[in-house]
Amino acid sequence: MASSSDTWMKEYNEAMKLADDINSMISERSSFPASGPETQRHASAIRRKITILGTRLDSLQSLLSKLPVKSEKEMNRRKDTLANLRSKVNQMASTLNMSNFANRDSLLGPEIKPDAMSRTVGLDNSGLVGLQRQIMKEQDDGLEKLERL
Known part of the structure; x- marks a missing residue:
């Protein structure tokens, strides 16, 4: 049975892969015409993936708070890596003018369920x-x- 720490790392690695995928999709945007249905579909796909990644980061944050603390140093390292990835996601969202993504908590309040x-x-x-x-x-x-x- 995998430990919760292993589960966290697996989830984090999947989130990193998704972030890399989103970055490559953003890079591909320059090869599309300035407007049109194909461009809109591509942008929608990027927005959808950014939203999915944001949800995964929320899940990782929740998992992190439930992890047994091996060492304070390890816990801080994971918090920092998660914060860095969240920062990247916010930058990607701002690239696509997804301001509502960054302000989700300000609209509904923090999600405490x-x-x-x-x-x-x-x-x-x-x-x-x-x-x-x-x-x-x-x-x-x-x-x-x-x-x-």
Whole structure:
């Protein structure tokens, strides 16, 4: 069984690969025409991947806080590498004028939710469906809140 530290490193390496993929896609933008459907599709794909990467970074941050501390030095190293990657992602987002990505927390507040797995412990199928409906309602309420802004 892999330790949570190994899981964190695996997730981090996957996030780095995604960041490299996004960087190469941004570099490819110069080979596309200034406008047009193909250019828009490419830019949308980049934005989608940046959003996915942002979500992965949030997950890594959450995992980091749950890791058993081997040493303070190792924990600080991981925090620094995560902060550096988040900085890169914010730079990529600003390249594409994705200002809403960087301001997500300022719109909805920081996302502080219980771990999804801990919310499902002990639930049967109908309990899971009920939880899913509750989460969907919370998301709908959040969207309504955004629409009023």
